[in-house]
Amino acid sequence: MEDTDVQIRIQATAIISSLAHKDEDTAKQLLDEDVMGPLITQIMPGTDPVLMEASERALNALLGYTSTRISAEEHTSMIIPYLLSIITEAKMSPRMYEMRVHARVELAVLILGKLCVTEARQFMVANTGAIDLLVPLLLRGYPRLQIATLQAFSALSYENMEICRALVTVSHKDRSFSAIVLELARHQDPAIRLHACLCLSNLSRMRVAGGVSHDIQNIAVPALVKLLHCTEVDRLQVIKALGYLCHEDADIQLAAKGAGAISDLIKILTEIEGQEGDDFVDHELNILTMKAVFLTLGTIVSVGEECRTNAVENKVLAHLVRAMGHRDNGIKAAACLCTQYIVRSVPICRTHVPESGILKPLLGLVRHATSDVQVTATAALINLLPEFSPLRFEALKEGLIDTLVQLFDVENILIRRNALWCVRNLLCKINDETRMEIIDKVDIERLFKLLNPDEELLIREQAAGVLQNITAENDIGAPAIFERLGSERLVELLKRMLSPRANTAIHIHGLYLANNMAVLSESHCDPIIKDRELIQAIIGYATSSVSEVSIGSLWCITSLASHKKASEAETEDAEEPQYLAEFTELGVQLMLENMLNDSSLCLGVRDRVKGCLDCFIPSED
Amino acid sequence: LYSGSRFSGTQSNGVRSYIVTVALKYVDMGVPELCGHFTICGLTNELPKLTTYFDAQIVGTGGHTFVTNQWDASVDTDRMHWGFFSCFRQYKSRFDSEHFEYRLAPTDRYIFMRWKERFVVPNYRLNRINGASYEGFYYVCYDRVESTITGYYYHKESDHYQCLKLTHAKQTSFAHFEI
Numbered sequence: 001m002e003d004t005d006v007q008i009r010i011q012a013t014a015i016i017s018s019l020a021h022k023d024e025d026t027a028k029q030l031l032d033e034d035v036m037g038p039l040i041t042q043i044m045p046g047t048d049p050v051l052m053e054a055s056e057r058a059l060n061a062l063l064g065y066t067s068t069r070i071s072a073e074e075h076t077s078m079i080i081p082y083l084l085s086i087i088t089e090a091k092m093s094p095r096m097y098e099m100r101v102h103a104r105v106e107l108a109v110l111i112l113g114k115l116c117v118t119e120a121r122q123f124m125v126a127n128t129g130a131i132d133l134l135v136p137l138l139l140r141g142y143p144r145l146q147i148a149t150l151q152a153f154s155a156l157s158y159e160n161m162e163i164c165r166a167l168v169t170v171s172h173k174d175r176s177f178s179a180i181v182l183e184l185a186r187h188q189d190p191a192i193r194l195h196a197c198l199c200l201s202n203l204s205r206m207r208v209a210g211g212v213s214h215d216i217q218n219i220a221v222p223a224l225v226k227l228l229h230c231t232e233v234d235r236l237q238v239i240k241a242l243g244y245l246c247h248e249d250a251d252i253q254l255a256a257k258g259a260g261a262i263s264d265l266i267k268i269l270t271e272i273e274g275q276e277g278d279d280f281v282d283h284e285l286n287i288l289t290m291k292a293v294f295l296t297l298g299t300i301v302s303v304g305e306e307c308r309t310n311a312v313e314n315k316v317l318a319h320l321v322r323a324m325g326h327r328d329n330g331i332k333a334a335a336c337l338c339t340q341y342i343v344r345s346v347p348i349c350r351t352h353v354p355e356s357g358i359l360k361p362l363l364g365l366v367r368h369a370t371s372d373v374q375v376t377a378t379a380a381l382i383n384l385l386p387e388f389s390p391l392r393f394e395a396l397k398e399g400l401i402d403t404l405v406q407l408f409d410v411e412n413i414l415i416r417r418n419a420l421w422c423v424r425n426l427l428c429k430i431n432d433e434t435r436m437e438i439i440d441k442v443d444i445e446r447l448f449k450l451l452n453p454d455e456e457l458l459i460r461e462q463a464a465g466v467l468q469n470i471t472a473e474n475d476i477g478a479p480a481i482f483e484r485l486g487s488e489r490l491v492e493l494l495k496r497m498l499s500p501r502a503n504t505a506i507h508i509h510g511l512y513l514a515n516n517m518a519v520l521s522e523s524h525c526d527p528i529i530k531d532r533e534l535i536q537a538i539i540g541y542a543t544s545s546v547s548e549v550s551i552g553s554l555w556c557i558t559s560l561a562s563h564k565k566a567s568e569a570e571t572e573d574a575e576e577p578q579y580l581a582e583f584t585e586l587g588v589q590l591m592l593e594n595m596l597n598d599s600s601l602c603l604g605v606r607d608r609v610k611g612c613l614d615c616f617i618p619s620e621d
Numbered sequence: 622l623y624s625g626s627r628f629s630g631t632q633s634n635g636v637r638s639y640i641v642t643v644a645l646k647y648v649d650m651g652v653p654e655l656c657g658h659f660t661i662c663g664l665t666n667e668l669p670k671l672t673t674y675f676d677a678q679i680v681g682t683g684g685h686t687f688v689t690n691q692w693d694a695s696v697d698t699d700r701m702h703w704g705f706f707s708c709f710r711q712y713k714s715r716f717d718s719e720h721f722e723y724r725l726a727p728t729d730r731y732i733f734m735r736w737k738e739r740f741v742v743p744n745y746r747l748n749r750i751n752g753a754s755y756e757g758f759y760y761v762c763y764d765r766v767e768s769t770i771t772g773y774y775y776h777k778e779s780d781h782y783q784c785l786k787l788t789h790a791k792q793t794s795f796a797h798f799e800i
Contacts, residue, residue: 305654305676344800346647346656347674351745383800387625388646390743425798428625465797472796509797516794559793602727603765 002038006048013042013054020061027061027068036062036075043082043108045089049100052086056107063114076115080128083108087133106148109134113152122160130156131163135172138180143189150184150195157202164206178203178212185223190230194238197224201245204252217255220245225259228268236289239265243296250303257307262300265293266314273322287328294323294334302341312348317356324361329373332365336376340383349389359384359391363398371412378407378418385422387429396434400426405441413456420450420462427469432476439470439477444484451496457503464497464509471516478520487527490517491534498537504546511552514538519559522578529560529579539586543595547602554608557588561615577615589616622655622732622763624648625796628770630787632661639663643770643787647800653682655734658742665752673738673755674745680733681725687716689735692758693777702760702773705782709733709762732763736772754779761785 016035020027039062042055059079063069072079086108112130116122130152137149157164170177184196200220203209209216224245227238242261246253256262272290275281297316301307320342323335339358343349362384365377384391400422407419423442427435449455450463470477482490496502497510517524529535541553563578577583595601595609628643645657655677662670678685687709689699696717703709703716708731715721725732738755741747757776763769772785 303652347676347739350674350742351740386647386798386800421799425800428796428798465799469796469798472794473792512795512797519793555793555795562793603730607766607768 006051009042010048010051010054013039013051013058017054017058017061020058020064024065024067027065028071030062031068031071036072036079040075040079040082043079043086045082045085049104053100053104053107056086056104056111060107060110060114063111066117069114069117072115076121076124080112080115080125080130083112084128084130084133087137102142102145105137106142106145109137109145109148109152113148113155116152116155116158119160122156122158122163125156126163126166131166131170135170135177135180138184139172143192146184146187147189147191147195150181150192150199153181154195154198154202157199157206159202159205161206161208164203164208168203168208168210168212178209178215182212182215182219185219190227190232193223194227194233194241196220197227197245198241201241204245204249205247213251216245217252221252221255221261222259225256225261225264228261228264235268236285236292239268239289239292239296243292243299246296246299248303253300253302253304253307256300257304257310262297262307262310262316263314265297265300266311266316266319268293269319273319287331290323290326291328291330291334294320294331294338298334298338298341301338302344305345305347308342308345308348311342312352316342317352317358321356321358321361324358324365329370332369333373333376336362336365336373336380340376340380343380343383343389346388349384349391353384354390354394359394359398363395363400363403366407367403371410371415374407374410375412375414375418378415378422382418382421382425385425392426392430396426401434401438401441408442408446413458417458417462420459420466424462424465424469427466427472429473432474435470435474435477436480439480442466444470444481448485448489448493451493451506453496453499453501460502461505461509464506464513467493468509468513468516471513471520475520478517478524482517482524491527491531494528495531495534495537498534498541504549507541507544507549508552511538511541511549511556515552515556515559518556519562522563525560525563525579529582535560535582535586539588539591542591547605550605551608554605554612557583558608558612558615561588561612580616583616589613592616622648622650624798626792627790628787629790630770630785632774632783632785634783641785641787650679650682653679655679659736659738665750667751668753671750671753672742674740674742675736675738677761678735678737679725680735681723681729685735686721686723687712687733689758692737692756692775694758694775698775699760702775703733705760705773706731706733706762706771708764730765732765734761734763735759736761759785 016030016039020030036059039055039059043052043059063072087105112125116125134149134152137145140146153167157167167177172180181196181199184192185200187193187196197220200216204213204216224238224242227233228235242256246256269290272286275286297311301311316338320335320339323331326332339362343353362377362380365373366381369377385395404419404422407415410416423438427438447463447467450459467481471481485493494510494514497506497513502510514528518528538553538556541549542557544550544553560579561577561583565576565578583589592609592613596606596613601609622645624645624647626645630641631638632641633639640662642660643657645655648655657675658672659675660670660672664671680687687699687703688696699717700713704713712721712723716723736759741750754776757774757779759772759774761770761772768789770785770787774783774785
């Protein structure tokens with residue numbers, strides 16, 4: 001490539017291009033040999049056009065892999081100006097309409113897009129004025145150039161709110177960028193439609209689409225759904241694009257359902273399952289496609305009941321059960337994720353899920369799968385264990401508690417968190433026998449240790465929730481904790497949970513744990529109320545700006561104040577709170593009266609304040 | 622209104638009264654989502670206790686307005702039934718207007734809902750029950766200050782103005798689950 005003969009350099013460059021196309025390892029080797037530098041030099045303005053084009057092809061091939069794009073960091077600032085000058089020069093050239101010129105511009109745009117793999121590089125490209133140069137290319141009428149430009153915009157705006165915001169303000173010939181891309185989403189060329197939809201997805205995801213959000217729903221969503229059936233585009237890319245667009249957007253999810261996305265995706269699963277024994281099928285691609293389908297389905301049904309119902313009506317549960325037995329771990333994990341979202345539905349949990357046979361394969365994955373599968377399997381199990389789920393008892397019969405306890409010791413924090421979360425949900429409105437079994441096997445000492453300040457927050461939150469639920473709505477949980485920890489350590493535990501260093505979720509669990517303990521009996525109240533630091537912390541949270549914390553504190557005070565002094569004389573005609581002296585000293589009644597006069601309090605807190613104050617008004621016989 | 626809360630009271634048509642309990646299974650006002658079990662006692666001999674699963678449309682959220690537009694309920698039906706709630710009267714003359722907008726605010730005292738029973742619990746495949754119907758729906762108003770629920774059942778072929786009155790069963794200890 002250092003030869004002075006242009007023809008030789010062209011040939012050398014073409015060979016590099018072929019080698020780069022071979023595979024990622026070869027491309028990386030070439031990069032390590034610092035082939036980028038000479039190639040970039042060969043795209044400088046003034047270079048022989050054929051050599052320039054060959055160099056662009058080689059660069060495009062080299063940057064065709066994620067690892068090589070990332071490795072090209074040191075060359076980025078050098079290459080960008082040359083690429084922009086190719087685009088600018090071609091724009092100004094009367095020979096713009098020549099195919100070779102188009103080819104060079106297309107390659108320059110492709111390379112520009114491939115460089116945008118990090119936020120820093122996105123900004124680097126955007127700050128050079130690339131956006132204004134690229135927008136007119138969308139209207140060029142040359143499909144390959146339009147596709148390359150859309151790809152560049154996709155890469156430039158991916159997960160970048162600032163650049164997305166900039167794009168929606170850009171216009172060309174009185175047409176906004178969004179309007180131009182929306183029109184391209186209806187183009188006759190399916191590849192243009194696909195890449196236009198990808199661009200629109202970025203704007204939608206960054207919530208900057210504003211006035212065109214509705215258009216994106218009505219145009220991009222059905223366009224992507226139709227592309228599922230198009231053989232001229234990469235179906236896998238379409239499935240992923242649909243999932244990306246639908247992420248956490250209930251309106252778009254509904255639009256996807258309305259466009260038939262759910263039924264079409266499930267048909268793809270049926271099609272792939274039917275090809276399982278075939279010889280002349282790309283099974284690797286089928287595995288990737290199946291995984292993408294489950295992930296996208298999971299996204300579409302993640303928020304709304306209508307979408308979940310639609311999926312169940314299209315027999316998704318049978319596919320999920322089969323997928324949980326698949327040989328590929330990615331498919332198992334994706335199926336579990338989809339299951340997690342499907343069973344978020346109370347009616348579906350009560351009706352179709354018990355008959356689907358999903359519990360056994362799911363429990364099998366919880367117990368024996370690799371950790372990446374266990375993460376999503378335990379997450380799905382969480383939603384099958386609340387009180388309204390009939391599968392709760394089936395799971396208990398299958399030895400669920402022992403399984404969950406074993407997971408408390410695994411290395412993966414998400415699995416540990418999910419196992420605790422399962423126990424937490426299981427404890428709601430469970431019978432006493434199972435509650436006692438959980439208390440014995442989970443072990444209060446373990447929960448006590450899990451609430452150490454140096455334990456991970458994710459774990460502490462769930463451990464706190466488990467303790468709250470152990471003591472709720474039953475007579476055995478609170479005494480069990482009291483017995484196993486003793487009053488001193490119970491107080492220490494509560495102080496830990498109510499420490500300012502703990503977060504809001506733990507404060508709430510701590511307050512309700514104290515409430516659940518206190519309401520049961522005076523013997524549980526005593527250590528709480530006698531510890532000055534603890535009772536002050538509880539009372540202090542009554543005026544929290546977070547209403548759930550405030551309400552938790554007020555309930556706790558109510559429970560403590562609910563215990564009345566036993567009448568000592570027959571003539572005594574009023575009962576006062578057992579701990580009136582302590583509350584008076586702490587100024588509780590005055591605090592409550594002041595809160596009642598605060599008009600800014602929300603209804604829930606105000607109602608609790610009134611209920612709490614009632615405890616301080618002596619009741620007449 | 623929270624997951625696990627219970628209400629009890631009666632449903633009556635002026636002649637007979639039936640004991641009713643409602644257990645809210647899942648409430649998330651952020652979505653919003655509210656569903657539960659509705660149990661009525663003594664409605665039929667076949668089923669001395671009938672429990673159905675219901676879900677709620679909360680008016681002023683999620684695109685739900687006072688206009689039902691389904692379940693054979695006309696605007697006049699809506700006007701009549703919502704009109705039974707004194708707290709609705711300020712909206713009575715305009716609730717069906719194109720320009721009327723009602724959004725539920727966190728400080729609102731009253732929450733208006735429609736409750737629709739979907740299936741029998743536990744036998745969800747049971748479509749018909751002699752002497753009982755759950756094909757209609759309830760116009761419901763929850764008073765956040767009093768913690769009471771008032772409702773009126775509507776189905777074009779059922780006794781009109783069956784009235785539901787429920788009060789909150791007070792709890793003193795609390796669990797919390799999350800999905």
